[in-house]
Amino acid sequence: MQIITTHLNADFDAIASCMSAKKLYPEAVVVLPGSMERRVKLFFESFHPFEIKKIKEIEPDKVKTLIVVDTRSIQRIGELSQFLKKGVKVHLYDHHPRGEDDIKADFEITEQIGALASLFTEIFRKKNISITPLEATLLCLGIYEETGCLLFPSTTSRDVEAVAYLLKRGANLNIVSQFLKEELSREEIFLLNELLNSLQEHLINGVRINIGYGVQEEPQDISHIAHKVMDIIDTEALFLIIEMQDKILIIGRSNTPQVDVGLILSQFGGGGHWAAGSATLKEMPVTLLIEELLKFIKGYIKPQSIARDLMTTPVISVQWNRTIKEVEEMMTKYGINAIPVLKGESFIGVITRGVVEKAIFHGLKNSKVVDFATTDAYTAEEDTPLWEIEKNMVELNQRFVPILKEQKVVGVITRTDILRNLYEELIRKFKISKPKEESEESRRNVANLMKEFLSEEVYEILRIAGNLAEEMGSGAYLVGGTVRDLLMRRPSPDIDIVVEGDGIAFAHELAKKIDGKVTPHPRFATAKILKEIKKDGEIKRFYIDIATARTEYYESPAALPKVETSSIKKDLYRRDFTINALAVKLNTKDFGLLIDFFGGQRDIKDKKIRVLHNLSFVEDPTRAIRAIRFSEKLGFKISKHTENLIKLAVKMNIFEKLKGPRLYEELILLLKETLPHHSIKRLGDYGLLKLIHPAIEERTIYNDLAKAYETIQGIELLFLKEEYRKEFIYLMVILWNLNLSEREELLHRICAPVNIKRELIENISSAQKALQLFTAENSQEFNVQIYNLLKPLNIETIILMMIYAKEWQKKAIFNYLTKLKDIKPLITGEDLKKLGIQPGPVYRKILESILREKLQGRLLSKEEEIEFAKKIGS
Known part of the structure; x- marks a missing residue:
């Protein structure tokens, strides 16, 4: 039964x-x-x-x-x-x-x-x-x-x-x-009025809790009255105590998962879920019951966020005896407006940009910073609730709060941090609409997305990384394009982890746990882990990049950045665009928590490319090319303000100051990941193409790249086993109409590696010579000529030839790639030996003759080749 x-x-x-x-x-x-x-x-x-x-x-x-x-x-x-x-x-x-x-x-x-x-x-x-x-x-x-x-x-x-x-x-x-639908009876109206008049509000860890009391003579369902009270008052949670003839009923309602009324009322023998619950118990003094209820509420409601959850660390600080001028230079260098002042390792005050600028205005630039520091500034500790910090910042009009541990500064919280946190709270409270997967419990948590769109092996490694970060007392984050692609439901080949702490030490420990091989790069505070996984009889390899959270500053426009250890917030701020300045926390406690300081989620939703700050292209001009690459690759629009900043960088000739291989790397990625004719045209529209080389004719190059793209699309339908680099083919198309000195100048301008530079120039020269040697199809040995002409060339050179070949030449090259390329004699030297032919130069002559016959469509079987070998070898 x-x-x-x-x-x-x-x-x-x-x-x-x-x-x-x-x-x-x-x-x-x-x-x-x-x-x-x-x-x-x-x-x-x-x-x-x-x-x-x-x-x-x-x-x-x-x-x-x-x-x-x-x-x-x-x-x-x-x-x-x-x-x-x-x-x-x-x-x-x-x-x-x-x-x-x-x-x-x-x-x-x-x-x-x-x-x-x-x-x-x-x-x-x-x-x-x-x-x-x-x-x-x-x-x-x-x-x-x-x-x-x-x-x-x-x-x-x-x-x-x-x-x-x-x-x-x-x-x-x-x-x-x-x-x-419930119409209130006269008795229910009296009860509602009694409950409203009895309500008392309690602020518990920043959460408003209302408790009301009433008496009901006849037992009946009053859950609808609780809803009406919630509709009338503004509160996070409500508990109503209804005294009846022989029992007491407690009804709970909540607007936030932080107050789980079902869990709280389970202590009184009741239950429910976080938003609604009830409990029935025997008679007891109401005053005592309220005390017990408050005790359980305080035990269950922890601060939603504490200083440790929001603070930025490590902190840029200044010693007490540095000059005002030195502090002003630090603020400009790091882009900050307030700095804690220390004496040794102990906190003694705060200095702000406004005070520094006024001191300099009054001719006090050589004064010690301690003379003008605010020494009675409000400070907090790591476990101070955020609501308390928010309250003090507003009341004291303080925009910057140092977080101390035994008088040492371990972090800071800014007014911007508080505003962002308040915004998140409003979303939680009022259920501002979000995509389906970002429900109330997973709105800022993408752990489920990670599980769905990352492989099991990668997901498990990220779990292990989070546990390790917890053990080492560090913060570990999945960052950048991987997070962007995750939110867009796109596969991502990259695994980039940033660590607040020692990234290299973290990489060594992680490699031990996942049985990987680590290659450290101490100069850059980064490491790369190679992980091999056996699956279905095959070995799959992938890399995990580990970096120490860092900030960077540029001593001059387009210069290489100076890098220093910093926090995840500063690390994300140094990145190119908002859509790439996202992170996902991996630590066990907050695994999957999405970190978005700069509105990256919104820009992904709006399909917009937006820089993080106005000097972005001045500091790194190659970001302009990157903006076009992401725009074309993702189908996003470059924001109007970002477009204006690109045009300004071109107008200021910032690209002329660019050094190192960054331009080459960005150009190659652009050609590799997008439709080249579209992307190169976009470069021309912004005036960037002439910066690569002034001799490039824009209309010609657009047409040639479009033709190259169509040719490669056709080639890919052939299912060629041989791999080729299509981005190099597109780069050779860009170089094709330039003379030798112009080609060398362009490749030098974009800082192409020496071996690549030599290879590209030789390939173009070989392709142009081979096209000149093509003869019309009137020879009986045309296939042999084509074979001998193209066999010495690599696949990239042959595809380049197809782009510029005449129609009859294209057919010949196509015939070579699909039929002639892999033709070879079926017999070997061993077969010739068995025929009694003495080894020597004659073997080569016989095999070459057999190949010529096969290229012309003769000798279709091994037996026919053996008979042919007998004739010419006797």
Whole structure:
């Protein structure tokens, strides 16, 4: 025998779930452990959706399976908990969080979703189980009641989709409205007024909690009154204590997952989920009950964020005896507006840019910084709640708060940090719409995306890296393009990790844990780990780049940057565009937490390329080429302001000061990752093409690159086994119409490596000579000529020839690539030896003759080759 049951005082979600379980377990009977809510009972008496048995009608010894829905608490199933002690099988369906008295199930489907009815609707949809309009209506009632008509913060997109599906299946919203609409009686109006007048607000770790008290003579469902109180007042959480004849009812409602009312009320024998819960207990003094309730609330509500979560570290600081002029230079160099002042390692005050500039204006540039530092500035500790820091910053009008540990500065929090945190809080509180995957619990956490779009091996390595960071007391972050591609649901070959701490030491430890090989680069505070994985009989190799979080500054425009150890925030700020300045925290506690200081998510959504600061192209002009590359590669638009900054960099001749291989590397990536004719035209539109070389004719180069792209597309259809570098072919097209000195000048200008420079020039020369040697197709040995002409050339040179060849020449090259290229004699020297032909130069002559015959379509088998060899070898 199978029994389906739910929690005491069953609501619409519980009854809808019982009905759903009955469809999945047709032989089971529904048994309630107690009564139904008043509205549910009225619906049941009106429509009789299914049969319910009483406990006394059940023969306990015959029960083999207990199916529990809409609760996982042993206490909440009343007398039916007796079956749990008899070893019956238990199947569990629930959407509430885990608790201490959870039922141990043999089979369970549990997910945190707004209503369990939504989960059952998904099951019906996946299994193609038909439902009647009445069943759809009951499921709709369950969803609407549990989610407050889809308005409660616990509502998910899945609940909305479930309602849409049920409406298509005939759910009647008139019936839903009829049974959920509550007109308050005179007694209920008095109770509502009493509760509102009794409310007391408590600020616990920055969270507002309201507690109210009232008396009700006749026991009845008052959950709708709790909703009305929540609608009237502005609070994060509400607890109502209702004193009845012989018991006390506590009802809890919450607008934030930080206050889990179901968990708090479980301490009083009740339960629920984070947004709603209730508990019933025997009589006790209300004053004592409120004290107990507050004690549990304080125990469960931890500060949502503390200083350690938001602070920037390490901190740029200045010693007390440095001059005001030196401090001003530091502020400009690092782009900061306030610096902690130290004496040795101890904090003694703060100096701001405004004070520094005024001191210089008054001729005090050689004064000691300590003379003008604010020595009574507000400071905080690592575990200070952010709400407390926010309060003091506003009241004291202080934009910069040092975070101290034993008088040492371990971090700082700025006004911008606080504003961003407040913005995030507003999103959490008011449920500003986000993409489907960024639900309330995963809005800023992309762990699920990582699991879905990264390979199992990579995901596990990132988990290990996070655990290691925790052990070493460091912060570890997945950064850059990998995060961007993750948010765009694109595969990414890169694994870049930034460590707040010693990146090389971290790399060595990580390599040990994942059995990888590490190559450190101490000069740059970076390391590369090679990891090999055997899968399906093949060895897969990939690299993990580890870098120490760093900041950089430029001593002059277009110069190579000077790099210093810093924080993740500073590390991200030195990057090129907002879409690449994203990070995902890997530490165990916050694994998957998305870090976005500069609006990268918004720009990905808006498909926009935007620089982080106005001197970006002055400091590194190659970012202009990179902007075009990302624009073409991702289909994004370069923002108007970013375009203006590119044009300004061109106007200021910043590119003329560029040194090193950066221009070459960016140009190669542009040609490799985008449609070359489109990208090069974009370079021309911004005036960047002439900077590569003034002799380039724009219209000619665009047409030639378009032709090259079409040719390569056709070549790729041939499925050639030989690999080739298409970006080098495109670069040779750019060089094609220049003379030798101009080619050398261009390659020198972009700092191409010497070996690449030599290879490109030789390939172009070989291609041009080979095209000149092509003769018309009137020779009997035309195939032999083509073979001898093209065989010495590499594939990139041959493809380059096809781009500039005449139509009949293209056909000949195509014939070579598809038919002639891999032709060779089937017989070997061993075969010739067996024929009695003495080894010597004659072997080569015979094999060359056989090859010539085969190229002309003769000698189609090994036997024919042997007969031919006999004739010419005798």
